[in-house]
Amino acid sequence: MKITSLKLYKVRPRWLFLKIETDEGITGWGEPVVEGRADTVKAAVEELKGYLVGRDPLKIEDHWQVMYRGGFYRGGPVLMSAIAGIxxxxxxxxxxxxxVPVYELLGGACHDRIRVYSWIGGDRPHDIAEEAKQRAQFGFTAVKMNATDEMHYIDSFSKVQAVADRIAAIRDALGYQMDVAIDFHGRVHKPMAKVLAKALEPYHPMFIEEPVLPQNNEALRDIAMHADIPIATGERMFSRWDFKELLHSGYVDVIQPDLSHAGGISECKKIAAMAEAYDVVVAPHCPLGPIALAACIQLDACTPNAFIQEQSLGIHYNKGSDLLDYLKDPAVFAYKDGFVDLPKAPGLGIEINEERVIAADAQGYEWKNPVWRNVDGTVAEW
Structure with a gap:
């Protein structure tokens, strides 16, 4: 069997799909994308074609090594996302x-089902308690929300109190039947991250995510010393080498590699195994499309330290199309009691509606994350 072609489709709301074809008629789908940089990743995939066309698709590890080590310059979000989708x-x-499902080729399932969580609140969190109650009615047992909007290096405590008040509203409405994760989104700098983490401690979040940007991971030590809340990070880290020092530091509790950014299933399996050696759990990052989610669930199924999975159904980014819209059988992602069943179909376990994908690609899209500014005019982290 030989690879004959790689075809790329840019589809709403902000995704890039890849179809690899073979001379035996077996095809595979991937989702190589950096949100807001789809065209750049598309070009990177096109550059990697020469390593793949005419070769045996089953030699996955060798292809990974060639794509990664075959270039003198390596790593980073664009190249690793291109490799991930392939x-x-x-x-x-x-x-x-x-x-067989992919997880059967990776040692077999060690979970019967995978817990999932849902997003609430949007970019600028509001109506949190009401949305949390709605998710509870849908059967979810965990949600995640952005903590703040813009926050300067040192900012008013009123913003900190507003975050605490929102979490308090969820606790008042649902008590502890709903687990709540708080995403700092890298918007909060070290001086305020310590203050905010301490203010949230009484509400016992499931975890706080990206309390600082990954470039400042050394600050996790100070944050961990200020509040007894599990710390999560990793969505903007792209290889086992990026995670190596973080895990060794001992100040992270949950890692969140993204299977469309961090080298795909092959690399994230290795990252997860490294984390297990440090007694750290895995909660893959996935506010993306159905192919990325399918890849995550395959990894979760055979990863003993995977504990919960992000998914994008109804997320605020999904304007124009949603998670299930490109699937022939949306029931593959049916959620029940806050869990999703393991897929039984071969490969990633999903069947893409190619006609819908081609039509969406013909329409195209332009998506960029917003550029925010602080009250003094300086550029703020989004």
């Missing part, structure tokens, strides 16, 4: 070739 598609092909 890797997902190759695993999809291999699973279909052998007639």
């Amino acid at each position: 890797d997902q598609a190759l695993w999809d092909i291999k699973g279909k070739f052998y007639g």
